[in-house]
Amino acid sequence: MSEMNRRQWLGRVGAATAAGALSEAAPGLAQVKSPEGAGKMKLELSEFQPKSMLHAPETKVERARFPVIDIHTHLSFRAKSVNGVGLGDKVEFLASPDSVLPIMDRKNIRVMVNLTGSSGSGLNEAIDKFQKPHPDRFVTFTEPLWDQSARPDYGKVQAAAIESANRAGARGLKVLKTLGLYLRERVTEGPLVKIDDRRFDSMWEACGSLKMPVAIHVSDPEAFFLPTDRFNERFEELNNHPDWSFHGKDFPSNAELLQARNRVLARHPKTQFILLHVGNDAENLPYVSECLDRFPNTSVELGARIGELGRQPRRSRSFVDRYQDRILFGTDAVPNGTDTPQQVFVDALYEIYYRFLETKDEYFDYAPAPIPPQGRWRIYGIGLPESILQKVYHGNAARLLGLTV
Numbered sequence: 001m002s003e004m005n006r007r008q009w010l011g012r013v014g015a016a017t018a019a020g021a022l023s024e025a026a027p028g029l030a031q032v033k034s035p036e037g038a039g040k041m042k043l044e045l046s047e048f049q050p051k052s053m054l055h056a057p058e059t060k061v062e063r064a065r066f067p068v069i070d071i072h073t074h075l076s077f078r079a080k081s082v083n084g085v086g087l088g089d090k091v092e093f094l095a096s097p098d099s100v101l102p103i104m105d106r107k108n109i110r111v112m113v114n115l116t117g118s119s120g121s122g123l124n125e126a127i128d129k130f131q132k133p134h135p136d137r138f139v140t141f142t143e144p145l146w147d148q149s150a151r152p153d154y155g156k157v158q159a160a161a162i163e164s165a166n167r168a169g170a171r172g173l174k175v176l177k178t179l180g181l182y183l184r185e186r187v188t189e190g191p192l193v194k195i196d197d198r199r200f201d202s203m204w205e206a207c208g209s210l211k212m213p214v215a216i217h218v219s220d221p222e223a224f225f226l227p228t229d230r231f232n233e234r235f236e237e238l239n240n241h242p243d244w245s246f247h248g249k250d251f252p253s254n255a256e257l258l259q260a261r262n263r264v265l266a267r268h269p270k271t272q273f274i275l276l277h278v279g280n281d282a283e284n285l286p287y288v289s290e291c292l293d294r295f296p297n298t299s300v301e302l303g304a305r306i307g308e309l310g311r312q313p314r315r316s317r318s319f320v321d322r323y324q325d326r327i328l329f330g331t332d333a334v335p336n337g338t339d340t341p342q343q344v345f346v347d348a349l350y351e352i353y354y355r356f357l358e359t360k361d362e363y364f365d366y367a368p369a370p371i372p373p374q375g376r377w378r379i380y381g382i383g384l385p386e387s388i389l390q391k392v393y394h395g396n397a398a399r400l401l402g403l404t405v
């Protein structure tokens, strides 16, 4: 709702209330008919946009204090997908370097890592479009050949594909939540393939020996595994995107998925894993800490989880302090991703991340949207010192990717 509409709407509500009769003229509002609630207004949750009356200072952080490597972005994606499984090499682009570079320059983003760079000819195209003309600004990761995964010789084929992707210029491997939640024994049909299935062992090993970090997304927010009902803290988000729910059907639990991932981490100690979205359990930082302690071959990334970190600022602050050498800046940014405001690649998104990391501001929105898209709460900055900011913004990622910033 625009500011104008909101005012008109509030005006109408006021007039209706004053007249003592709420009518359809006020969207989302209706008089409660039950005897105990007589006279009370009803308001649709989706219409509720409370404005905070808190007089809290607002620090505008237009540029990051230090150059940034955004290790989690999506500038391209596989063109074909069936039942959640990306198939074939063909890529589609969400942006061009010319459309992205001005925002990067304004926001002090030195490097963007395009994780979803596909494979084979699609990977070459993605590298040609971004990385080749701007080798100091873009990095590309490759993705597994999911469509080959039912072949008996898949292990060999996939390891060879990693080697040729590396020769083509890919700096790492991205594994989407496809593995564990969508990929099936007959690729798009049959039982779900387990994350620690042995057929992937040679892929994890190839990444280790080629020093290509694996950026892995496993599972999803805890609330996505619970019924979409009035007790679910992400009710509106799941109601808007019913296909994001992993409750019921044949889906494993969140804990089972993370345990299977952990068996992979244990089995491939020479491979570096970037556990995306704060280890995919930002709601449970003690558990993420446990994983980081158990598996020295891991680091975590922040993408689309400052809503979680920012609502527990004291715990987050000590978490970042403790693991300051293993935390990477990432946003999960998607150019034109208006459907997911917490990821849309715009100036305002980066300003929120910078404000969260650099200031001690209180109670602000974690996404550039009128309604908090990942749960109705606001966040608090953690005010990191410069020594840690430098590591989180670029130092840790540069080390992992072998870059100089």
Ligand SMILES: [Zn+2]
Pocket: 072, 074, 332
């Ligand atoms: Zn992502």
